[in-house]
Amino acid sequence: MNQTAVQASVWQQRSYRWILFGQLISELGASLGTLANSWLIYQATGSQGAVGQMWLLYFLPSLAIQLVAGPYIDRFDKKRVMIFSQWMRAAAFCLSFAIITSGTESLWPLYFTALINGLVQPLYVPASQSLLPALVKREQLLQANAYLDSVLRIALITGPPLAGILVASIGGESVLALVAISYALSGFFLVLCPIAPADTVNKKQSWFVMFKAGLAIFWQKPLLLWLGLYSALVQFAVGVTLVLNLPFVAGELQGTSFHVGLFLAGYPLGYFFGSLLVPRFRSSFGQPLIMLGSLVVGGLSFVAIGFTHEIWLAITIELLAGLFAPFFQVHSTSLYQLHVPSELMGRVLSVRLLIVRATMPVGIWLGGQLSDQVGMRPLYISVGAVIVLASLAGVLFRKFVNNRIFHI
Structure with missing residues (x-):
């Protein structure tokens, strides 16, 4: 067809x-x-x-x-x-x-x-x-x-x-x-x-057995765990900035509710266009560097926001951050799909999602606690610097970059 x-x-x-x-x-x-x-x-x-x-x-x-x-x-x-x-x-x-x-x-x-x-x-x-x-x-x-x-x-x-x-x-x-x-x-x-009611599944396996089976894959393929941890680090930073974005745009940058909306739309707009570019950069040899490079750019975008005093520049930075983000996210998801057995895919992705999302509430709590004490700009700069340093460490760690998962 x-x-x-x-x-x-x-x-x-x-x-x-x-x-x-x-x-x-x-x-x-x-x-x-x-x-x-x-x-x-x-x-x-x-x-x-x-x-x-x-x-x-x-x-x-x-x-x-x-x-x-x-x-x-x-x-x-x-x-x-x-x-x-x-x-x-x-x-x-x-x-x-x-x-x-x-x-x-x-x-x-x-x-x-x-x-x-x-x-x-x-x-x-x-x-x-x-x-x-x-x-x-x-x-x-x-x-x-x-x-x-x-x-x-x-x-x-x-x-x-x-x-x-x-x-x-x-x-x-x-x-x-x-x-x-x-x-x-x-x-x-x-x-x-008009959907006919589907037959429901009534498996006898306990929750613990199913969860354990999904978790075991991460010990068999440690790189998948590292990819999950990198995603978790990004979600931690997102959690911190969820608390900061609205008061930063409305307060520090003197924006209106419309400016807040444009700022929040910048990242997904960039992501939309970035996802169209990902297939053009599919070299297996360069895949780990492309992925970690996109995280470096993402971290630098947080740092740049921390130094920004113009609202339209802040919106542009968010747009660029979204443009580079798919180069890690799409490749990471594809690696999971390629290397996880289909019968365990749902459980493994559930464990991955749990690892990734568990850090966001920590970031939200930390952002709420520290923003009034140390200020919003230092928090943007700090979380961005952590992402940049962690990503550069991955580039320098040759075992990560040369892992055979990237070259299949």
Whole structure:
């Protein structure tokens, strides 16, 4: 089947179209909700620590649910899991909107919304990823995944600036209502999606046995563990800057909510274009240097932000950081797919995701604790310097660069 025929047949799948449109609305709603929640909390408290607490309420439950529920997600109907997740989020944002607009000065509804998001996200993501093979044919999977990934990037690019405009024009409280509507619509599209209930898996293996099998691969192929640790280091830095980005742009750089949105959109926009360039640099000999070089650039971007005093320069730096990021992330994921047995892929990737995401709450906590004490600029510079030094150490460590995994 040629490429044009594959594309046409993918779009002919009614179920796939509903999933795609629902995903677009859901991701746009997520972008709106993230900025609106952060803006309302920072506007009310003026504290980076308060914003950090919101992110901790999202990531810590998310991490716990992911650890416990990951091996068992196949035991439930994926469509119902996704509908439940979307409508739970819609209800949380609706409740938050109702309480905030009633005149109360309490911020607990915003934190409650973050908590609900953290609880359902680890259910929604694996369910949506594993549902796709039931919607399209095997030869259509690559194209179908590409469209879904494009939808995610479009939402990440357009969502933050749109959220900034809406917060400035109608207020953060009203944006909460729009987010609730977006999640409700996404769930409704899933209801319309004609998917036959799949047979649920009822394996007798315990959670510990399944988790241990995934963990064993890292001892057999240590380089995969090192790749996971590098990703974890990056996520730690991202956790620190999640607390800093909004107050840095709005405070240090004197930006508006629209500028905050543009700043947050810079990285995914760069990532989108960078992912198109990755296939052009596929030399096996240079793969480890390309990967570590992209991390060096990413670390330098944090350092550069720490010295920046112009808002448009900061946005440009974020754009460039996103442009180089896929050169590590895409290659790293491909190495896992090439060297992990297919029957263990899900478990190994779950362990990898756990390693990567476990460091983000630490970064969020540290950013919230230290930003008021040492300042935001020193934190940007420090986390960037750590990434640069760790990446250069990998370049100098010849056993890493010359590992045979890179040359298969």
